[in-house]
Amino acid sequence: xxxxxxxxxxxxxxxxxxxxxxxxxxxxxxxxxxxxxxxxxxxxxxxxxxxxxxxxxxxxxxxxxxxxxxxxxxxxxxxxxxxxxxxxxxxxxxxxxxxxxxxxxxxxxxxxxxxxxxxxxxxxxxxxxxxxxxxxxxxxxxxxxxxxxxxxxxxxxxxxxxxxxxxxxxxxxxxxxxxxxxxxxxxxxxxxx
Amino acid sequence: xxxxxxxxxxxxxxxxxxxxxxxxxxxxxxxxxxxxxxxxxxxxxxxxxxxxxxxxxxxxxxxxxxxxxxxxxxxxxxxxxxxxxxxxxxxxxxxxxxxxxxxxxxxxxxxxxxxxxxxxxxxxxxxxxxxxxxxxxxxxxxxxxxxxxxxxxxxxxxxxxxxxxxxxxxxxxxxxxxxxxxxxxxxxxxxxxxxxxxxxxxxxxxxxxxxxxxx
Numbered sequence: 001x002x003x004x005x006x007x008x009x010x011x012x013x014x015x016x017x018x019x020x021x022x023x024x025x026x027x028x029x030x031x032x033x034x035x036x037x038x039x040x041x042x043x044x045x046x047x048x049x050x051x052x053x054x055x056x057x058x059x060x061x062x063x064x065x066x067x068x069x070x071x072x073x074x075x076x077x078x079x080x081x082x083x084x085x086x087x088x089x090x091x092x093x094x095x096x097x098x099x100x101x102x103x104x105x106x107x108x109x110x111x112x113x114x115x116x117x118x119x120x121x122x123x124x125x126x127x128x129x130x131x132x133x134x135x136x137x138x139x140x141x142x143x144x145x146x147x148x149x150x151x152x153x154x155x156x157x158x159x160x161x162x163x164x165x166x167x168x169x170x171x172x173x174x175x176x177x178x179x180x181x182x183x184x185x186x187x188x189x190x191x192x193x
Numbered sequence: 194x195x196x197x198x199x200x201x202x203x204x205x206x207x208x209x210x211x212x213x214x215x216x217x218x219x220x221x222x223x224x225x226x227x228x229x230x231x232x233x234x235x236x237x238x239x240x241x242x243x244x245x246x247x248x249x250x251x252x253x254x255x256x257x258x259x260x261x262x263x264x265x266x267x268x269x270x271x272x273x274x275x276x277x278x279x280x281x282x283x284x285x286x287x288x289x290x291x292x293x294x295x296x297x298x299x300x301x302x303x304x305x306x307x308x309x310x311x312x313x314x315x316x317x318x319x320x321x322x323x324x325x326x327x328x329x330x331x332x333x334x335x336x337x338x339x340x341x342x343x344x345x346x347x348x349x350x351x352x353x354x355x356x357x358x359x360x361x362x363x364x365x366x367x368x369x370x371x372x373x374x375x376x377x378x379x380x381x382x383x384x385x386x387x388x389x390x391x392x393x394x395x396x397x398x399x400x401x402x403x404x405x406x407x408x
Contacts, residue, residue: 015246015249018250019253022253025257028315030314030406030408045408046261048262083296083308084294084296085297086298088298088337088338090338106378107294108294108295108379109295111272111273148215178272179273
């Protein structure tokens with residue numbers, strides 16, 4: 001028997017990925033495809049690509065599940081965005097007089113209010129940290145977490161038979177990271193490979 | 194002198210300890226890292242199987258393509274406040290819009306609560322209306338601190354929805370606006386507001402039944 005040639009492997013992989021995608025595309029729900037080696041993230045529905053994000057960096061610790069369908073069970077951020085509560089008769093979403101729109105102080109939940117750094121937890125135990133390219137102290141803090149805290153946690157958990165699987169995706173533009181928080185609702189399914 | 198030596202020894206031991214812990218952490222981490230399936234670790238494909246797999250890949254691609262929207266369809270990005278009319282992968286027209294504010298309104302009576310989000314998901318154009326008028330729901334009066342009218346006629350307001358409206362269910366519409374300065378911001382009660390010129394074009398090219406994808 002000859003060895004697995006790259007072509008054969010690619011075909012086999014395509015078959016597997018398309019099988020998983022077809023299961024998702026059959027439903028009328030949005031799903032995502034995270035191609036970690038290709039540094040590409042896509043939002044899709046019915047097999048159509050609605051939005052694409054180029055990732056600036058992808059790295060992982062532990063043994064993340066790089067295949068099969070996953071479901072987002074929790075989004076967590078240090079400061080999750082808060083909704084504005086309207087006081088009847090006092091605050092409104094839109095001013096009564098259209099001419100007042102220029103000076104109207106908008107109180108709404110917008111993309112700019114979304115966190116730039118947060119994590120996504122999936123049903124298979126995969127933990128994805130979403131980050132934006134940071135410099136200065138914030139950047140250093142992130143590196144200490146990645147190279148210090150994570151391996152340490154890995155070692156301590158390994159003794160208990162548990163392991164930590166962390167995938168970090170980093171965006172060049174903070175608006176892209178915020179868009180992920182905005183778009184990725186809890187329950188969204190996707191493929192990670 | 195002795196204190197200095199002791200201090201140096203403690204520091205050196207501490208340093209070695211940290212190195213040991215970090216080293217061990219990396220050892221465990223790398224052990225797991227290496228446990229990621231290596232290239233070619235999956236089932237082996239023989240030359241005999243290959244045509245069958247290739248055929249299967251083509252069939253799956255066809256099946257997925259068959260699920261895609263036919264003709265023109267609308268995509269709304271609620272975060273960016275953008276609307277795209279697309280045909281296949283091509284963008285036929287795009288517009289700056291206003292989507293839901295995400296604000297919350299509670300009935301002072303305490304029984305009802307509204308969240309002003311633009312609904313997300315797959316919808317389709319259910320109706321196309323020229324010169325639409327707005328039948329104000331209860332929340333519109335509650336928000337303004339006004340009593341809810343008993344007569345249906347007192348709820349009707351003309352002009353605020355612009356010249357055209359495309360309904361996509363549950364009282365949600367893609368419609369015009371008087372608040373053109375607020376286009377690009379999240380200000381609505383859930384509907385998608387579009388500027389006059391764009392709305393006219395969208396109304397013209399999008400038929401009833403066209404798919405709408407809102408994310």
